[in-house]
Amino acid sequence: MPNEDPLRPPGRLESLTQWQSGKIATLGARLTSSRMPLGGRADFAVLAALQQFGPLSQADIGRSLGLDRNDVNEVVGRLEGAHHVHRMPNPTDRRRNTVTITAQGARHLDELEAIAHEIQNDLLQGLDQNERVQLRALLRKVLASHGPQPS
Amino acid sequence: MPNEDPLRPPGRLESLTQWQSGKIATLGARLTSSRMPLGGRADFAVLAALQQFGPLSQADIGRSLGLDRNDVNEVVGRLEGAHHVHRMPNPTDRRRNTVTITAQGARHLDELEAIAHEIQNDLLQGLDQNERVQLRALLRKVLASHGPQPS
DNA sequence: CAAACAACGTTGGTTAGGCCAACATAAAGG
DNA sequence: CCTTTATGTTGGCCTAACCAACGTTGTTTG
Numbered sequence: 001m002p003n004e005d006p007l008r009p010p011g012r013l014e015s016l017t018q019w020q021s022g023k024i025a026t027l028g029a030r031l032t033s034s035r036m037p038l039g040g041r042a043d044f045a046v047l048a049a050l051q052q053f054g055p056l057s058q059a060d061i062g063r064s065l066g067l068d069r070n071d072v073n074e075v076v077g078r079l080e081g082a083h084h085v086h087r088m089p090n091p092t093d094r095r096r097n098t099v100t101i102t103a104q105g106a107r108h109l110d111e112l113e114a115i116a117h118e119i120q121n122d123l124l125q126g127l128d129q130n131e132r133v134q135l136r137a138l139l140r141k142v143l144a145s146h147g148p149q150p151s
Numbered sequence: 152m153p154n155e156d157p158l159r160p161p162g163r164l165e166s167l168t169q170w171q172s173g174k175i176a177t178l179g180a181r182l183t184s185s186r187m188p189l190g191g192r193a194d195f196a197v198l199a200a201l202q203q204f205g206p207l208s209q210a211d212i213g214r215s216l217g218l219d220r221n222d223v224n225e226v227v228g229r230l231e232g233a234h235h236v237h238r239m240p241n242p243t244d245r246r247r248n249t250v251t252i253t254a255q256g257a258r259h260l261d262e263l264e265a266i267a268h269e270i271q272n273d274l275l276q277g278l279d280q281n282e283r284v285q286l287r288a289l290l291r292k293v294l295a296s297h298g299p300q301p302s
Numbered sequence: 303c304a305a306a307c308a309a310c311g312t313t314g315g316t317t318a319g320g321c322c323a324a325c326a327t328a329a330a331g332g
Numbered sequence: 333c334c335t336t337t338a339t340g341t342t343g344g345c346c347t348a349a350c351c352a353a354c355g356t357t358g359t360t361t362g
Contacts, residue, residue: 007299009215012199016267017283018179018274019196020290021172023217026349027297028169029318042319045170048163059339064160066174068321073341095328095339116167123169126296127289132168135289138282139171145277146178148158177320180347193348210310219350224312246310246357 024123031119040112042067042075047084047109050101057096063148084108175274182270191263193218193226194235198260201236201252208247214299235259 013019032041049064050056056064062072076099079085084105090096101109124132164170183192200215201207207215213223227250230236235256241247252260275283 007214009217009294010196010199010203012203012264013196013216014291014294015287017271017287017290018176018183018267019192020287020294021179022176022348024290024293025169025173025176026217027294028172029349032169033318039318041170045161045164048161052161052163057339063158065164066160066177068319069340070322070342071320093329093339097340113163116169120168124293126292131289131292134285135293136166136168136171138278138286138289139168139175140165141277141282142175142275142286143160143165143171143178146274173319180320184347190347208310219348220311221313221351222349244310244358248311 028119028123031122032116035115035119036112039075039078040115042071043079043084044109044112044116046072046075046079047101047105047112050085050099051106051109055098055100057090058099059096061099066148079105082108179270179274182273183267186266186270187263190226190229191266193222194230195260195263195267197223197226197230198235198252198256198263201250202257202260206249206251208241209250210247212250217299230256233259 008014009019029041036044045065045067046061049061053060053064058072058076059069061067061076062069065072067075076085076087076097080087082104083102086100086102087097088100090098124135127135159165160170180192187195196216196218197212200212204211204215209223209227210220212218212227213220216223218226227236227238227248231238233255235253237251237253238248239251241249275286278286
């Protein structure tokens with residue numbers, strides 16, 4: 001027994017937060033890929049962590065962002081090549097690298113943040129300012145309730 | 152000047168809905184992959200569309216779910232192999248396949264839905280019932296404000 | 303009516319993200 | 333001391349989203 005027009009997602013999916021989040025993330029990814037340089041999202045995340053917390057080891061970067069050590073390594077390598085960060089061995093713990101953001105990296109972070117806010121504005125065009133604040137708060141609460149599980 | 156402990160995501164990311172949605176989607180994917188059979192999410196979506204809207208062409212399934220024609224084709228092939236759907240050429244438009252859910256497929260849909268609700272419950276454990284309703288409504292509003300853009 | 307156009311299913315890729323395995327080195331703990 | 337744990341690094345796997353191209357079939361238009 002057909003119910004309605006198949007132009008919208010079925011109700012079973014529209015009531016699944018999991019599915020909704022995935023779709024919105026995909027929308028964001030599409031907007032991002034057409035406006036940010038390649039790897040921009042990961043670069044932005046790593047630079048933001050370094051800017052806020054100061055020099056970090058690669059493992060700490062990963063824990064802060066929920067990223068795998070391996071992937072952090074790749075991003076840091078790319079950022080180092082662009083002189084956006086500075087990677088040197090930690091003398092007091094020679095297993096670790098100390099990753100530091102450069103002045104050029106800080107500028108790049110600001111540029112990426114501006115783009116990110118434009119994207120956010122387009123993404124949330126259907127919500128007024130109060131609703132956007134509510135949504136951010138709810139999503140943060142969900143994330144906070146899940147400890148850093150992965151890798 | 153380091154601010155706080157790097158055990159949490161930087162503020163610049165925590166205020167980006169795009170990043171938050173992605174992280175939550177990843178959490179959901181992790182929970183899903185450990186409890187649903189392989190390809191369960193896509194199967195669930197396609198079966199849900201067929202159940203709600205009745206027999207559909209593969210292109211209509213894709214439009215309803217925001218999926219690419221190619222990917223729909225793959226999922227329908229898998230579902231057909233498991234006798235969860237029934238695929239036959241449409242006599243009035245021989246370009247189209249008419250995809251119909253079977254009784255076995257409807258049972259499978261119910262099983263997958265039960266698992267999906269368990270996952271949803273774990274994912275949203277930090278929110279009370281009112282907050283969950285609010286969150287769903289806000290996410291739906293965001294999705295509704297973006298027409299079916301892709302493929 | 304005929305020719306151009308658009309839609310559909312299908313095959314076969316590409317890319318980015320998230321993840322796991324294994325290793326050598328270095329530190330920490332017994 | 334020996335064992336265990338942490339770190340960076342290399343290399344690879346898999347899923348999801350996408351794109352390109354093709355032959356076939358409707359649809360539209362000159």
